[in-house]
Amino acid sequence: KNEVEQSPQNLTAQEGEFITINCSYSVGISALHWLQQHPGGGIVSLFMLSSGKKKHGRLIATINIQEKHSSLHITASHPRDSAVYICAVSPFQGGSEKLVFGKGTKLTVNP
Amino acid sequence: SQTIHQWPATLVQPVGSPLSLECTVEGTSNPNLYWYRQAAGRGLQLLFYSVGIGQISSEVPQNLSASRPQDRQFILSSKKLLLSDSGFYLCACYTGTDTQYFGPGTRLTVL
Numbered sequence: 001k002n003e004v005e006q007s008p009q010n011l012t013a014q015e016g017e018f019i020t021i022n023c024s025y026s027v028g029i030s031a032l033h034w035l036q037q038h039p040g041g042g043i044v045s046l047f048m049l050s051s052g053k054k055k056h057g058r059l060i061a062t063i064n065i066q067e068k069h070s071s072l073h074i075t076a077s078h079p080r081d082s083a084v085y086i087c088a089v090s091p092f093q094g095g096s097e098k099l100v101f102g103k104g105t106k107l108t109v110n111p
Numbered sequence: 112s113q114t115i116h117q118w119p120a121t122l123v124q125p126v127g128s129p130l131s132l133e134c135t136v137e138g139t140s141n142p143n144l145y146w147y148r149q150a151a152g153r154g155l156q157l158l159f160y161s162v163g164i165g166q167i168s169s170e171v172p173q174n175l176s177a178s179r180p181q182d183r184q185f186i187l188s189s190k191k192l193l194l195s196d197s198g199f200y201l202c203a204c205y206t207g208t209d210t211q212y213f214g215p216g217t218r219l220t221v222l
Contacts, residue, residue, distance in 0.1 A: 033210060041149075041199050041216045048210035086155065097143055097205045098170070103154040 003027050006087050006102035013109050019074040021105045023087030026068065033099065034061050034072045035086040043086070046072070077109045113138045115214035117202050123220045130175075130189040132217050134202030137183070142204040144185040145211070146177055149199040161185060197221045 005024045013019055023032070034046040047054050047061040049070075054061050058077075063070040074081055087102040114137040124130060136142055146158045157170045159177035167177050174193050178186045185202055202214040 035213075041201075041218065043201060043213040043216075045210040045212065088155075097207075097211065098145070098157055098160055099147075099155075099203075099211065100157075101155040 002102070003091075003100050004087055004089055004102040006085075006105050008105060009103070010106045011108070013077050013107070015078060015109055015111050017077050017109075019077050019081075019107065019109075021072045021085050021087075021107070023070045023072070023102055024068060025070075025087075025089045025100075027089065027091045027100070029089040030092055030097075031090045032063055032070050033088040033090070034070075035088060037084040037086060037104065039083070046085075074107075079109045079111050082107055082109050113142070113204055113206065113212045115202055115204060115212055117200075117214040117217050119217060120215065121218045121220075123222060124192050125222055126194055127191050130187070130192050130196070130219070132187040132200055132202075132219075134185040134187075134214055135183055136185075136204050139204065139206050140182060142183070142206050144179065145203040145205070146185065146187050147201045147203060149201065150195075151198065155201070159187070192221045194221050 003026050007022045031048050031050045033048050036044045036046050049063050058075045060073040084104040084106050086104045088099040090097050116135045143162050145160045147155045148158050149155045161167050161179045175189050197220050200217045203211045205211045
């Protein structure tokens with residue numbers, strides 16, 4: 001069993017829809033990251049969070065430490081949001097900040 | 112903020128040939144540095160990380176090695192490439208104050 005599980009694997013939405021991507025993990029962590037990978041492969045860090053909720057523009061990330069679960073929400077989705085969204089965790093490891101990754105959720109937003 | 116440079120951007124190499132991928136970081140000092148690989152159809156996997164010059168930790172047994180000759184330089188090498196070394200290689204850095212930053216990646220194809 002992977003330490004980080006994401007769902008769904010693939011997601012297709014119409015422009016304007018509200019999108020939710022889920023991430024569950026099985027280890028104790030110091031932080032959880034949401035990353036965005038574009039078709040060319042480049043990765044951008046969207047959020048790093050260890051508790052509560054963070055918002056940046058149309059993106060919202062939440063985490064429930066007790067339940068070991070995080071969600072990434074996209075409001076008013078747009079075709080430019082089409083990408084692979086990756087959840088990654090930093091297990092407690094004394095500052096090395098090694099990341100363990102989920103397999104990603106491929107999001108396609110149609111106009 | 113940090114900027115990570117990787118080169119080359121793409122590389123096609125024959126089986127058995129040597130490999131050297133370079134990563135350099137600007138805008139910070141004494142970062143943790145990481146090499147990740149994304150094989151086709153699979154998630155990101157940590158290969159090596161370094162907390163300082165000359166300090167390398169390997170996460171998985173493999174055909175590759177890493178070196179950190181300078182504070183902001185991280186090199187991934189192989190003496191003889193295998194077909195299974197094909198993939199997308201990402202360098203990342205972490206300074207302890209924010210999220211991890213990722214380089215643009217190198218796409219390696221071994222034929």
